[in-house]
Amino acid sequence: MWFLCVFFHRLLDYRRPEVESLAELFGAFEPMEDGSPVRPLSLEWNLPQNHHIDSPFHFVNLPSEDVARNIARRSMLVKGIYELWGEGITDDDLEKAIRGFSDERKLPYLKPESSFRITVDNFGKVTSFQEQNERIRGLSYIPFKGRVDLRNPDHKFWLMEIDDYGENNGLPPVVERRIFFGREVGAADRKLLPTYQLKSRKYIGPTAMDAEIAFLMANQGLARPGKLIYDPFVGTGSILVAAAHFGAMTMGADIDIRVVRDGRGPDCNVWSNFEQYGLPKPLSLMRSDNNLPPWRSGLKEVFDAIICDPPYGVRAGGRKSGGRKLLKGAVDPYTVPEEKRFNHIPSTAAYSLAECVNDLLELSARMLVMGGRLVFFFPVLREDVVTVAQFPEHPCFTLIASCEQILSLRYSRYLLTMVKTGHYTEEISELAGKKHLDFRENHLKWMEEGNLHSAVFSSSDAQNTKSSFDRDSKPKYRGKYV
């Protein structure tokens, strides 16, 4: 069944992957013979004639109206999914299309005992009340028998239009006007964004994840009741809060004990962030090192998803065990004297992004169930022309989505979604190690300690003025949220 899928004009790269993930979550894909949908599966998409991929209007093929409704309701970026009754360039085209749309599909929604509402919506232009009424009256050829109810109608109809109004939120010029008329199947519930916004959250840190993005990450990780989700860089728990909202069980670890244990007091800590929203608390919070995870040997395939924002050294740098801060009287080999062992605070060493990502992939390969998802942010300097090959790889994982969010002229972060499609073995681990070394040597010198930070924050004079970065290589309308 084809539906009209209208997106919010935000986070453009994230829109289709979110729908794809939710389609999987709501069972749009037939499972494989052994019962597990581990193949990366995708939906069929189309665009209206002359439309650009960044247009808000898309067509998507979904197995049923129920699946479409579930996707729309849970999504952050779908404004609505509609059963299209007609489209066209002019009102006459539209009328012809709607008259031609099967009565069998129309009449059940036009019955006298039902209530309805028609909303007029122009993309990129405000329509006056008077004009809206005129447009609605223009639809009198549709035999509406029901009564109008603006507040809580049984059926919601939308008359949507896009045209070149001079400004199109920076999108490429609209080639020609296009009008759509459809019945709403489902719409996003963005009310949860004000509820979860960071500015009213009790305990946040400098790198707490924005609520909208955290929900997108939880959707990419297929968070739902009965699933266990782990964040190895839990911080104030902002990603796990989103996962818990969707009913998943959560676990988190962090190397910074002040954040994970103390917070800002007994009523302002990671636990209180869950209490604040009436969510079940994490099953476990602990202090451990992603570089030396403390899992017992033999433990594997426990988590359904690992969702995280690794420290990449721009706003916060990573740390790992094994620092060598000089202790008074310490001699080689480095030992902590017996009398100082109790309550000793170990020093930590810098943890480069390259090592951090490698550890994350290894941990995920071992600890995720087959078909489980690894969802994490990966920074990229915008001077590089990004291709899929430049993202970290692991033989156990298949990359299914990479969504860019531009943070500044100098760098972006990509939300990478990977599915575990191969079993983890010793041989695989060795192979992955080699692959990682190759990746590290050939691509990403900036992933070493401090380099990304200096590339992002160095003054422009200090940079090579003949930078290879081509400002026109990306559409200009792409900004922080678009």
Next chain:
Amino acid sequence: MRLLTHNMLSCNIKGVKNGYPLRLEAEKWTEKEVDFNAKFLRGIFPKIDWPALVGSARSFGFNDLLPDEAPDSSLLASDDDLLRRFHHALLEIHVEEGGLVCPETGRRFPINKGIPNLLLHEDEV
């Protein structure tokens, strides 16, 4: 810290061979009710080290909560009472203060405000 976490952790000091199970020293602990989710419990059951779970539950005096031998997973599907006892042991016993002690080296990892601290000292890495 719940017994689920205890069941997953070991001492990872360099060179340690038998760092599991960690001996649980609970100075302060409570029981807290947690929402029951049968699907989650059945999913996590095969990953649990049963003798370690039974041992840790007994250290709190829950001697008859769980059978010595790991039940068959089919029993877990039909026996609601057993599933609830498994739920209680795994998720509803919370250690607030105490420690986890490595059976091989005797290294004690402190548990403070419910958070186990597994970070190694500089000379243990």
